[in-house]
Amino acid sequence: MTEYNxxxxxxxxxRMIRRAILKGLAIxxxxxxxxxxxxxxxxxxxxxxxxxxxxxxxxxDMFKVIDQGADDTTNAVSIRTFFQRTAGVATTTATSDxxxxxxxxxIPEEPLHxxxxxxxxxxxxxxxxxLEPRESETxxxxxxxxxxxxxxxxxxxxxxxxxxxxxxxxPVKVEGRYVMDPSPIPKFDNPKLGDMAAIQLFGAGREQxxxxxxxxxxVVSLDFEDHPFEASKADHPCGMCGAxxxxxxxxxxxxxxxxxxxxxDTDYCEARQTAGHKGxxxx
Amino acid sequence: xxxxxKGGERAIENAHAWLAEERRGNTDVAELSIxxxxxxxxxxxxxxxxxxxxxxxxxxxxxIKQARGxxxxxxxxxxxxxxxxxxFGASEPVDTGIMACDRRISxxxxxxxxxxxxxxxxxxxxxxxxxxxxxxGEVPKAPSxxxxxxxxPHVTAFLNREGLIEEAPHDDTPPPDLTREPLEMPADRALRxxxxxRADEGFTLGLAYSTQRGYGRNHAFVGELRIGxxxxxxxxxxxxxxxxxxxxxLTECETVNQFTGxxxxxxxxxxxxxxxxxxxxxxxxxxxxxxxxxxxxxLGEDNVGAPAQDAEFVLYHADNIQATGFLEHIKLPHYVDxxxxxxxxxxxxxxxxxxxxxxxxx
Amino acid sequence: MxxxxxxxxxTDPATQSAHAFRSxxxxxxxxxxxxxxxxxxxxxxxxxxxxxxxxxxxxxQTPVYLAGDMDCQAVRAWLAFHTGxxxxxxxxxxxxxGKWDALAPLAVYPIGTSEYPDRSATLIVExxxxxxxxxxxTGPGIKExxxxxxxxLDAFQANRTLFPLGLDFxxxxxxRLAALPRSTEVTRSSSEAITQxxxx
Numbered sequence: 018m019t020e021y022n023x024x025x026x027x028x029x030x031x032r033m034i035r036r037a038i039l040k041g042l043a044i045x046x047x048x049x050x051x052x053x054x055x056x057x058x059x060x061x062x063x064x065x066x067x068x069x070x071x072x073x074x075x076x077x078d079m080f081k082v083i084d085q086g087a088d089d090t091t092n093a094v095s096i097r098t099f100f101q102r103t104a105g106v107a108t109t110t111a112t113s114d115x116x117x118x119x120x121x122x123x124i125p126e127e128p129l130h131x132x133x134x135x136x137x138x139x140x141x142x143x144x145x146x147x148l149e150p151r152e153s154e155t156x157x158x159x160x161x162x163x164x165x166x167x168x169x170x171x172x173x174x175x176x177x178x179x180x181x182x183x184x185x186x187x188p189v190k191v192e193g194r195y196v197m198d199p200s201p202i203p204k205f206d207n208p209k210l211g212d213m214a215a216i217q218l219f220g221a222g223r224e225q226x227x228x229x230x231x232x233x234x235x236v237v238s239l240d241f242e243d244h245p246f247e248a249s250k251a252d253h254p255c256g257m258c259g260a261x262x263x264x265x266x267x268x269x270x271x272x273x274x275x276x277x278x279x280x281x282d283t284d285y286c287e288a289r290q291t292a293g294h295k296g297x298x299x300x
Numbered sequence: 301x302x303x304x305x306k307g308g309e310r311a312i313e314n315a316h317a318w319l320a321e322e323r324r325g326n327t328d329v330a331e332l333s334i335x336x337x338x339x340x341x342x343x344x345x346x347x348x349x350x351x352x353x354x355x356x357x358x359x360x361x362x363x364i365k366q367a368r369g370x371x372x373x374x375x376x377x378x379x380x381x382x383x384x385x386x387x388f389g390a391s392e393p394v395d396t397g398i399m400a401c402d403r404r405i406s407x408x409x410x411x412x413x414x415x416x417x418x419x420x421x422x423x424x425x426x427x428x429x430x431x432x433x434x435x436x437g438e439v440p441k442a443p444s445x446x447x448x449x450x451x452x453p454h455v456t457a458f459l460n461r462e463g464l465i466e467e468a469p470h471d472d473t474p475p476p477d478l479t480r481e482p483l484e485m486p487a488d489r490a491l492r493x494x495x496x497x498r499a500d501e502g503f504t505l506g507l508a509y510s511t512q513r514g515y516g517r518n519h520a521f522v523g524e525l526r527i528g529x530x531x532x533x534x535x536x537x538x539x540x541x542x543x544x545x546x547x548x549x550l551t552e553c554e555t556v557n558q559f560t561g562x563x564x565x566x567x568x569x570x571x572x573x574x575x576x577x578x579x580x581x582x583x584x585x586x587x588x589x590x591x592x593x594x595x596x597x598x599l600g601e602d603n604v605g606a607p608a609q610d611a612e613f614v615l616y617h618a619d620n621i622q623a624t625g626f627l628e629h630i631k632l633p634h635y636v637d638x639x640x641x642x643x644x645x646x647x648x649x650x651x652x653x654x655x656x657x658x659x660x661x662x
Numbered sequence: 663m664x665x666x667x668x669x670x671x672x673t674d675p676a677t678q679s680a681h682a683f684r685s686x687x688x689x690x691x692x693x694x695x696x697x698x699x700x701x702x703x704x705x706x707x708x709x710x711x712x713x714x715x716x717x718x719x720x721x722x723q724t725p726v727y728l729a730g731d732m733d734c735q736a737v738r739a740w741l742a743f744h745t746g747x748x749x750x751x752x753x754x755x756x757x758x759x760g761k762w763d764a765l766a767p768l769a770v771y772p773i774g775t776s777e778y779p780d781r782s783a784t785l786i787v788e789x790x791x792x793x794x795x796x797x798x799x800t801g802p803g804i805k806e807x808x809x810x811x812x813x814x815l816d817a818f819q820a821n822r823t824l825f826p827l828g829l830d831f832x833x834x835x836x837x838r839l840a841a842l843p844r845s846t847e848v849t850r851s852s853s854e855a856i857t858q859x860x861x862x
């Protein structure tokens with residue numbers, strides 16, 4: 018096959034995506050329709066994030082890819098290899114060294130700084146989709162700022178379970194205007210969305226939407242006065258590095274119900290271990 | 301002591317190597333050539349071209365070989381390749397009236413100008429496994445006659461002459477481009493047809509079948525089904541006129557459907573339309589039925605809530621590359637979201653359990 | 663055709679436009695922050711920054727309006743050769759190019775619709791000066807406050823009231839640019855009176 022353009026996409030496609038990113042930044046939380054292209058990886062596997070990364074990457078960038086917080090999950094490896102091959106960018110696993118971070122389902126534990134870009138892979142960008150399957154209807158609801166349905170749903174949870182029964186992809190309101198889906202990050206990560214120093218870009222390839230949060234944007238997780246939002250995680254320290262402030266994966270270690278909890282952010286965990294922190298299960 | 305799982309990169313490389321080996325199969329058996337697939341599995345090639353939206357039999361055959369015969373995977377390969385191709389321009393609309401027909405049948409008139417031509421069809425074969433093919437696939441030459449020349453008039457044109465079928469007025473509005481613009485609702489008919497022609501055959505067939513069984517019934521007759529090659533012309537600005545750049549084989553289906561009318565408006569039949577790359581008649585007929593069902597609004601019919609009437613439902617779910625990607629992505633790791641659900645369910649159970657204990661105590 | 667019609671584009675479009683876009687994106691994401699942008703050498707009266715923005719964002723899909731003295735043969739020919747962007751009036755443009763006074767009145771530009779607020783024009787304003795002083799900016803993208811030399815206040819304050827509809831602005835000057843999306847609140851600086859820069 019012949020050679021592909023820098024970062025795979027042709028220039029016209031990149032311009033189209035770039036224009037959508039700028040409008041997304043100008044209207045925080047609003048989903049900008051874009052003519053998503055067919056990528057050489059399946060829809061649902063990060064084609065939106067990949068297209069956004071392709072449109073923002075320069076040859077000088079330091080690129081990091083995480084899936085579930087980890088650099089070494091197979092799909093993260095696959096996407097990182099794709100950009101090494103097509104854009105020749107340098108890659109890293111160190112959060113602080115990266116200039117562009119593509120992520121699926123997590124925000125790194127280490128606070129991001131100015132000059133960094135966090136690109137989210139988004140499966141269903143429409144926060145109202147599971148309440149109203151029709152795009153024509155949800156578009157109207159956003160335009161009229163009609164979010165009552167969402168509050169009703171959350172309130173029904175409370176009356177049935179005593180709690181809001183949404184634990185990931187927890188909806189947020191951006192700058193008091195648009196209700197936005199933060200992608201399926203655990204709600205533990207929601208507080209990091211607001212007032213972040215880095216630029217946050219969200220790409221949904223199959224659903225053909227791009228949206229954005231400029232740095233230092235006000236992002237509020239939806240809640241009720243008597244049931245305030247709570248960022249929760251497993252109530253354990255990390256078995257490897259002992260961290261008590263990180264989001265944890267639960268591992269099953271034997272068939273007698275033995276479990277251990279480990280940081281989902283592999284870079285965070287390794288850096289802590291290198292610095293001498295040790296959890297109860299560490300070697 | 302716990303050691304974290306590593307080595308995603310190696311695992312992927314090894315998986316790819318194993319896949320290549322499995323694709324090749326037993327090396328005692330001769331390797332398939334692209335030409336063999338193109339010539340002897342031509343209906344598979346046609347489906348890949350139609351749903352891949354790229355008319356290139358050799359590339360489609362290559363994709364089928366690479367995909368180990370998984371046609372949706374082959375369509376995916378073609379789509380991903382197609383999207384990187386530069387665009388030099390758009391052809392003139394093809395004229396199916398000058399199609400060199402291999403097959404042309406009408407279910408509405410016993411005989412008609414241009415005649416009924418069965419062509420290479422499975423229709424009247426008895427579906428008995430032909431064990432001769434297992435040993436030797438060579439066949440005697442089929443009888444032939446000289447091809448008819450000249451245009452083959454469309455059946456709907458005969459009806460139109462009497463005003464018996466709705467007009468399909470000529471329209472030069474440039475159609476929207478599904479591959480270059482995000483899909484938006486409401487979708488006009490040109491956009492719907494564009495989505496349907498590359499839609500998954502099975503999905504389209506199922507929807508079409510549902511209309512026949514009453515979910516948005518529209519009483520379709522196959523006015524005409526034709527398969528054959530048509531010239532493709534492109535306007536060359538430097539020359540100032542259009543030149544023929546090639547030929548494509550197409551399947552076209554025009555259905556004559558349930559009539560409309562009232563005391564003030566004379567009754568008229570309505571139309572459904574299907575046009576698909578290659579010899580793909582199941583798909584073309586399905587497309588025509590679904591097209592007709594989606595036209596309920598412009599024809600002033602009731603929406604009976606049938607799936608095939610729902611443009612948003614049909615168009616957002618008809619693309620097998622979108623569908624298979626999203627469906628299969630659920631096998632990717634979801635440790636993080638699952639963990640958050642796990643915590644929540646444990647918490648809810650803990651609280652509910654505590655409440656039950658308390659209630660029991662009271 | 664003039665010699666400079668064919669020259670002055672990106673010599674390495676894929677990487678130069680990638681760098682230029684990052685400047686534009688950083689500017690739009692951080693209203694008031696002044697960014698460097700390089701790579702273009704367009705004919706006057708386009709600045710290098712303006713040229714680079716146009717090369718990065720415009721093509722046959724983006725109708726462009728040339729206001730005032732930007733609507734000249736040299737600019738038309740250069741834009742046509744390097745981007746192929748169709749030229750249109752202000753009411754139908756996706757991008758408008760001009761000095762501040764020539765771009766007025768703002769009411770004619772598309773501001774998007776309530777269902778599609780993104781279908782709005784971006785005005786690229788050529789300025790004689792661009793400095794981090796003048797009007798005070800607050801809003802998304804700004805940590806506390808930023809300051810930027812704006813040609814006036816009223817127009818931007820009026821534009822903010824349209825949110826989420828409205829226009830977005832990119833200010834170019836030499837090889838530098840800054841941006842002001844519709845989401846930014848603009849107020850008069852308490853410390854200094856606003857200087858009427860850019861309004862030549």
